[in-house]
Amino acid sequence: MPSHEVKGSLYKTRGIVLKSIKLGEADKIIIFFTNFHGKVSAVAKGLRRTKSKFGGRLEPFTYVDLLLYKGRNLDTITQAEIITSFSEIREDLNKIAYGLPMLDLMNKVSIEREKDKRVFEFLLSSLKTLSKITINTDLLLVAFDLKLLSLSGFLPILNRCVVCSKTMNHFKETFFSCEKGGLICKECGYFGYRGGEVGPDIVFISSQAASLLSTLLRASAGDLDKIEVSEKPRKEVLTVVRKYVDFHIQAQLKSRECINKLKG
Amino acid sequence: MYYAAPVAILIDELTKLPGIGPKSAQRLAFYLLKISPENAKDLADAIMNVKDKIGFCNVCFNITEGDMCELCCDFDRDDSLICVVEEPRDIIAIEKTSSFKGRYHVLGGAISPIDGIGPDDLKIRELLDRLKDEKVKEIVIATNPNIEGEATAMYLAKLVKPLGVKVTRIASGLPVGGDLEYADEVTLGKALEGRREM
């Protein structure tokens, strides 16, 4: 179906619900990531009423076919039909705990109306993986963060030192710099960089954690539940990537703070 | 602004009310300018009265005039059942059905990670304390059927089930008076899951 044709001020698109915000008495603003228009915010009138025609069609994670009415400020949702409801995610507290931070980051890094088909496809396939995954949900979030930041132009450099360019094929103890966007060798980390000072954006990571980072950056969706890794590098990777995300968003994402309380 | 400062301040305050935009705030402000000083004082007193006298029930966190709300004081209600809701106004909605005779517990919201609202921001610990009373046999979770309400329900179930208290969730399904063909697949799916024998 050609879903971008515009008839008058109505237009069709497909989108994934990232977030909803209450508006007035009974309405909500829904933020979508769409295939043809990038991030779009639109009003769902009467959505919070029990008899709303939208029913459960506009809950976060839902993938919908939309008919939108172009407004002066905000667009209005005229029709929504579910393509995939991703109920496997919404009915599993653990998946919600790791899934909402994905939607949150997508919302934060994307710019209204900036179309990006690759990002759309990436989000959709990540949600498909999340709906099926049974272990390593935490690593799925890390892989999501790394890949989404890469798609947004912040591909972390993991094969050489970002200061002296020495290749790091034999990963020894190393540092990760959020500002420089990659690994820093032990020597530069201790002595060369910033006159020997390890700044607040620099984190020490073990060799296992460094190689886990590059595995996750390259991993395809199907590989994630095959990764076996011990608790320590797992924790290191979660910490360093969260720092990297916070650094680029220039905010701490609230959605990440309750993961540990909600997860299984 | 084209208004005298006191009028501008009034409009500004009114705009903070839910559902009131700048236009409505302006209309309300001009209405208030016209009413008698007595009427204006009655309104101001009513607002201050609510702030002075109304607080939260020590037991269930419903809004109340004293330490304990009427529903918690009522001897005729069933102590073995606690209905858990997000907001005090949800109690009013359930009371109107006359279908529930147990007690209530108001969480003060729902888990919403994106807004930074986690379990510790809700009256969950207080609920668990109430469950130590052996009279409680069942909690009925009546949070909203949206992602925040469902996440809260799942979280509570995870905490409460190991305590040996029965956990039930109000059914989701088709609104009475609606047509089946307009139902979305999520709602219809839930309605099928929650079917009952006749």
Ligand SMILES: [Zn+2]
């Ligand atoms: Zn170096």
Ligand SMILES: [Zn+2]
């Ligand atoms: Zn009470």
